[in-house]
Structure formats: structure tokens, C-alpha cells
Amino acid sequence: VTRPFSVGDFIESSSVSGTVLSIQILYTALNTADNKRVMVPNNHLATSHIINYSIEPYRRVDKIYSVAYGTDVQKVKEILMNIVVSNEKILEDRGVMLGVSKHNESSVDFDLKVWVKREDYFEVSYGLNEAVIEVFEEKGIEIPYPHREIRIRSEEKMQ
Known part of the structure; x- marks a missing residue:
């Protein structure tokens, strides 16, 4: 009941991330994404923030795409929405967010947020x-x- 993760979950703490292999009395064993075994002291996990990427069935993909100043904003939005609609793994019924998020020195940024199944x-x-x-x-x-x-x-020109 009080455990924020289970064996098989992919978690991230302040110093390491990986798939939980076992939870023992003093240590929790993780396998990192590049297949290293890490033994994390449970007291460290008990006092750290933990992100559990496996607990929810859906995740949001957040993207920022930059275009040059002078680009037609509506054209970019149309292109990005067409890309979203053509990807069958994007869950449009959960909502799509798209808009200009920032004016940078050299670009206009478009913020795109879509929902997918965790495994996708x-x-x-x-x-x-x-x-x-x-x-x-x-x-x-x-x-x-x-x-x-x-x-x-x-x-010479300055004098």
C-alpha cells in the first residue's frame, strides 16, 4: 500500500532510473535502460522524489518545433495537425494541444502536446x-x- 512502485515498473529517482527487478530489505535492484544493474539503498528511495513511468496507462508527448520568422503560422499548424492525424498511435480523443509558445531571437516556437499509450x-x-x-x-x-x-x-575608419 505504501510503495510508490512495484517490480517491473520503470522509475526515476534523483540519481538513477531503471526497471525495478527486486525490492529487498535494504536495497532495490534496478536495470538501467543501457542494461546496467544498480542497487539503490531503500533509505535513498524513501527520501527522494520518485517518478513512476509505468503506473499510468497513458503518457503525454510534449514537443517544441521551431520555424523561421515570416513563416505562415496557419500553414505550420495545418502541417503539424496533419502529421498528428496520420499517426494512428496518437490518441486524438484525449486531446491535442497546438499553438505558438514562444518568440525566440531566431525562431517562432510551436508547442505540440499529444497523448499516447505508455508503450508507444x-x-x-x-x-x-x-x-x-x-x-x-x-x-x-x-x-x-x-x-x-x-x-x-x-x-583607419575610426580616426
Whole structure:
């Protein structure tokens, strides 16, 4: 009743994350994502924040996509929604959030939030990134990078 996780759950504490293999009297055994065995003292887990990624059946994928200033906002929103609709693993009935979230120095950021089944999280997350790159290139949408303009004045002109 008082345990925030069970064997088989994927958890994250302040210093480590992994799948719980066993919960013993003094230690909890975790397997990390890169297959390392970590023994975490239970007193550490008892006093740390713990994120349990396995307890809920759904997760939200949060993405930010940047475009160059001057890009048609409605066109970008339409492209992103078409990508969402074409991905059958995105649970549209749980809601989709999409909008301009920030004006940066070199870009306008679009915030996209979609819901997926827990087991589809990484596939959808990576798939969205790949699809956005492909469609943005196809539609001529520029993904900007920071620009710096440097002007050098010679001493002769300054005198």
C-alpha cells in the first residue's frame, strides 16, 4: 500500500532510473535502460522524489518545433495537425494541444502536446520528430538556427 512502485515498473529517482527487478530489505535492484544493474539503498528511495513511468496507462508527448520568422503560422499548424492525424498511435480523443509558445531571437516556437499509450511513447516521440523534418523540408518550411552578425571596424575608419 505504501510503495510508490512495484517490480517491473520503470522509475526515476534523483540519481538513477531503471526497471525495478527486486525490492529487498535494504536495497532495490534496478536495470538501467543501457542494461546496467544498480542497487539503490531503500533509505535513498524513501527520501527522494520518485517518478513512476509505468503506473499510468497513458503518457503525454510534449514537443517544441521551431520555424523561421515570416513563416505562415496557419500553414505550420495545418502541417503539424496533419502529421498528428496520420499517426494512428496518437490518441486524438484525449486531446491535442497546438499553438505558438514562444518568440525566440531566431525562431517562432510551436508547442505540440499529444497523448499516447505508455508503450508507444518513444516510437511516437521519435516518429513525430522525423515526420516534421521530412514534411518541413518538403513544404519549404525553414528550421532556423541562431544567427550572429559580427561587424569589424578597422582603426583607419575610426580616426
